[in-house]
Amino acid sequence: MDLAALTIFRAVVRENGVTRAAAKLNRVQSNVTTRIKQLEEQLGTELFIRDGRKLVLTPAGETLLPYAERLLALADEARHALRESRPSGRLRLGTMESAAASRLPPLLAHYHQSWPEVELELETGTTRRLIERVREFEVDAALIAAQLDSNWAGDLFEAVPVFREELVMLTPRGHRPIREARDIALSTLIAFERGCVYRAHVERWYMEHGIRPARVLELGSYHAIVACVAAGAGVAVAPRSVLESQHDLNNIAIHSLGELGCIDTLLVWRRGHFSSALKALRETLQANSNLVPSVVDQSELGVATV
Structure with a gap:
């Protein structure tokens, strides 16, 4: 062959x-x-x-x-x-919609200016879908949310944390303060399809309080999710960083979820499937990380952090 x-x-x-x-x-x-x-x-x-x-x-x-x-x-x-150490060739990167909207635009622009010989391809998807894309060699690496199950990677993947996101709950303006799931007045949860870790986090939070949303309205973009919340169709969760790129939040109330809302974004790739282009991307992401240096430096030990 x-x-x-x-x-x-x-x-x-x-x-x-x-x-x-x-x-x-x-x-x-x-x-x-x-x-x-x-x-x-x-x-x-x-x-x-x-x-x-x-x-x-x-x-x-x-x-x-x-x-x-x-x-x-x-x-x-x-x-x-076999090539020179200078990054070149094709790099296929998968990413969550949230990272693509809030974190990546200036970083990828900088990356392209630094390494113009790299042909960067970008696709979005849920964390579960992106893990499968990496597993099947359909993307070289992906930006995913840290899993609820810490044993998901096994010996197949390597990962390093690159960002920490604060997940917040969105409700129509005027909604009462939310301290626990029972404070939510609307019965519809607006979220991405199953496989989204942010959705899994908030659904687990619901279950821990002995309740569940009566209905889940699945949408494919944060712009649509915010618009539906503003219209009173339900509640949603989103990284606070995504809201900075939203222009019309006049009819939205933002509620902190405390420690529940702290979720790391990981750069993940198949063990042994590494290149100079991916190394340069990892360095770009870590150089612009909002994680404390002591956490980021763990990646240099070569240990998969998940």
Whole structure:
């Protein structure tokens, strides 16, 4: 198996077909089809079957896919290792919506100015989704919220804390002060989809007080969440740093959650899957961290901190 064939195979899977894979790879469709057939002949098994207009992975294709991801990631790592120490190449970064909105814009602008040879790709998602993206080598690293389960990383990931967020509760203006979950007058919680650690934190807080929201309204952006709270549709939680970028908070009341609201943001990557570009990003994030130096310096020990 050569890496070019595996790259084509992965692209066909990711793009759900030959046509879009060919466009993504800047190849003609016939070339993509031929390389897939050659790979199947080399392996002695079919990798795809056609279901109408769609290509569906066979069991053999399902087996090959994670190996292809790992081999291509290892090849990228080898290329990085053999290059000069100056950061270059592609860096795929996943991030929570909150970090993308509040923390990253000036830092990534600085990073791009410092290392213009790095092709930085950014995608957003919930913490659970981002962990899976790192696990499957679909992103090189991700900014996630510290998990409720401290044993989630095992031996597979390395992580360092880079920011500390203060999670606050948002209610319509005029809502009574909130000291515990029973003080919440509205029964709807407005939040991101399951897999969001901030949502998991506040849902656990509800449960610890023996109650649960009657309804969860799932939205995909903080702008929409704030607007719905302002309209009286429910309550929500959000990092205080995100609110600094919101322009209209006139109809919002902000309630501190005390120690419950202190949640670290971690930079996480697969153990052993490191590059000079990722190292430069980690250094940029840590240089602009709001954590005390003694905490940040633990990362230099090479110990996974989760």
